[in-house]
Amino acid sequence: MHTIPLYYAEPSTFAFTAVIAERIDIDGKHAVILDRSAFYPEGGGQPCDLGTIGGVPVEAVFEEGGRIVHVLSGELGGEGPVECAVNGTRRRDHAEQHTGQHLLSAVFSSLMGAETVGFHLGEAYSTIDLAVSPLDDDALIRVEDEVDVLVSANLPVIVHECGPADAARMPLRKAPPEGEENLRIVEIAGTDFSPCCGTHLDSTQAIRSLCIVRAEKNKDCQRVIFVAGRRAFSERRKAAVLLARVARVFACSDSETPGKAASALARISGLEAGLKRVRSERATAEAALAAPGRLVSRNWPDRPFDEALESARALLKAGAGLVVFYSGPEMKVAALAGDAAFALSTTLKPLSDAAGGRGGGGGSLFQASFATREAAARFASEAERALGSRLAGSSA
Numbered sequence: 474m475h476t477i478p479l480y481y482a483e484p485s486t487f488a489f490t491a492v493i494a495e496r497i498d499i500d501g502k503h504a505v506i507l508d509r510s511a512f513y514p515e516g517g518g519q520p521c522d523l524g525t526i527g528g529v530p531v532e533a534v535f536e537e538g539g540r541i542v543h544v545l546s547g548e549l550g551g552e553g554p555v556e557c558a559v560n561g562t563r564r565r566d567h568a569e570q571h572t573g574q575h576l577l578s579a580v581f582s583s584l585m586g587a588e589t590v591g592f593h594l595g596e597a598y599s600t601i602d603l604a605v606s607p608l609d610d611d612a613l614i615r616v617e618d619e620v621d622v623l624v625s626a627n628l629p630v631i632v633h634e635c636g637p638a639d640a641a642r643m644p645l646r647k648a649p650p651e652g653e654e655n656l657r658i659v660e661i662a663g664t665d666f667s668p669c670c671g672t673h674l675d676s677t678q679a680i681r682s683l684c685i686v687r688a689e690k691n692k693d694c695q696r697v698i699f700v701a702g703r704r705a706f707s708e709r710r711k712a713a714v715l716l717a718r719v720a721r722v723f724a725c726s727d728s729e730t731p732g733k734a735a736s737a738l739a740r741i742s743g744l745e746a747g748l749k750r751v752r753s754e755r756a757t758a759e760a761a762l763a764a765p766g767r768l769v770s771r772n773w774p775d776r777p778f779d780e781a782l783e784s785a786r787a788l789l790k791a792g793a794g795l796v797v798f799y800s801g802p803e804m805k806v807a808a809l810a811g812d813a814a815f816a817l818s819t820t821l822k823p824l825s826d827a828a829g830g831r832g833g834g835g836g837s838l839f840q841a842s843f844a845t846r847e848a849a850a851r852f853a854s855e856a857e858r859a860l861g862s863r864l865a866g867s868s869a
Contacts, residue, residue, distance in 0.1 A: 475539035477509035480522070480672060481632075481657075484568075486511045487524075487559040493549070497542070502532070504544045510534075511559050514541050518592040519571055519671040522564055527555040564672060569702025570599045571671045572630060572661075573620075573683045577601060577699060579665035580619045582646060585612065589647070590694060598686060599701070602694040613685045613697075620683050623664060627678035633658040640668070684708050752780055756787035768864050769793045770857045772850075774801035785809050795860050799853045806830070806853045807840035808860060820859050828852040 474494055479486050491507040498504065505526060514536040515521040521534035526543055533544040549555070571594060578589040578601055591602030633639070633656075640649050640656045649656050649668040659669045661677060674680060682705040686698040700708045716727050723733040769788050773781045778800040785796040789811050796809045808817050813836030825832060825841040828848050832841030843849040 474506075474508070476507055476541040478541065479509055479511040480513045483511065484672060487561040487564070489557050490554045491526075491557055492554055493552075495540075496549075499542065499544050502544050502546075503548050504542050505549060506540050506542055507555075507557070510541045510543070511557065512541065512543060513564065513567075513672050517670045518574075519567055519594045520596075522559050522567075524557065524559040526557045527551070566702065566704065567594060568672045568674050569680055570594050570700070570704070571669075572674045572677070573680050573699065573701025574599060574601060575659060575661055575665055575667055575669070575673070576620055576623055576677060576680065577616070577683060577685075577697070578667075579646060579661065580616050580623070581605075581697075584616060584619060587695075597700075597704075598698050600699070601697050602691055603697060604693075605695050607690065608688040608695050608697070613688060617683065617685050623661075624677045624680050624683065627676050628662040628664060629676050630673050631660040631662060632673070633660060682706060682709075752783060753787075756784040757791075759784055759787065767793060768795045768797065768857065768861045770853070771796070771798040772853070773798060776800055776802070778803045778805050778807075782807065794864055797853060797857050797860060799849055801846070803842060804844070804846055804849045805832075805840060805842045806849050806856065807838065808834075808856055810837045813837040815863070817860075820863060821856055824855050824859060825852060828855070 476494075479489060489509070489511050491509050493505050494508050495506040496503070497506070507526075512522045512524065512531065512534045513519070514534045516536065522531075523534075524531050526545060527549050529549050530546040531543050532546050535542050535544075574589075574592055574594070578592075581587040581589065581601075581603055585605060587603040587605035589601045590604050591600075593600050633643070635656055635658060636654060637649065637656060640658055643658060643660075643666045645658070646665055646667045649658075656668055657670055658666055659671075659673055660666050680701050681703075683699060683701045684705040686700065686708065688695050688697045690696070716730065719730050719734070720727050723730060723737070725733050771781070771785070771788075773784075776784070781798050781800040785798050785807065786809065788796045789809055794811060795815070797806070799806050808821060810817055816836045817839040818834045818836070821839045821841075822833060825839075828843065828851055830841035830843050830848070830852055832839070834840055841852065843852065
């Protein structure tokens, strides 16, 4: 049997009664097929509706051969009709995003000849992929302004149920699916005609607002990230709050924040370059004091691991045979050898495991982290003794 889809014929129906036509198992989850359903199944880039059936939460809804399958979070007992409730807030949000997408895609097509080749309606943001060269801020503002004009125009959204011949006479923005005898064409009056199976609002004014968040490269396309309806108001409010906070940090006006941020980043970049230079000079100076061909052990309780590793490599470059060091902030111990044939892991892995360390390595580098400073210090001493004996043996 086929399920009667109420979400098309009665889009404002969120509470209804239905008969369970079939019970099935979907990957260990209880699922039911109803004789009729207002739950929109996932498809066309739009997520499914959620809600309850007989008081049991609905986790997923999908269509299979004309049957709408409702996957539930638990077992649904009893016989006879069941009371069903669709989450109307979620449905409204999805309709806002999907109608907004139609309008946004239509504007990109008319203003720039940019065709939509992909659409995804996400939990926080929605996206369209456009076959177009990179979009700058001015282009996005121009598109958003035109969308706002069409939202204010209160254009009706009309759904045409028709066959391929009638659809062929419409100025479709994209081709309909092949082999379908019954097509659903969504029209934004005089502005856009697109085959679509999703849920939509009755007019563009019902979208209320649309906000383009940003555009970014996605493979060979430009991905435009946007929000519509209530999400658009929330996004703009969030952006305004964040901008005000940044302006307070820099003690400047909102319009001055980009320049202030760019100056701060340039200064930080210069400071980091200077710090890197000082670290390199320090490592070179420390290495100059090391005895060539010997085991060098270093305890650096305050030196981060990356800095300590740089210093250890400088010691090797200066001629040390082996280096063992302890980095305090990360409670890590590492050993380095100038020759991979020394097979550090063979010697140190058993000792590290016995001391409760987590790590590994190969012939020329071994590193391990520990839960306590005591365990790290104990392993460092054992590693120094074991490697010292090996180095002495190889020199004999």
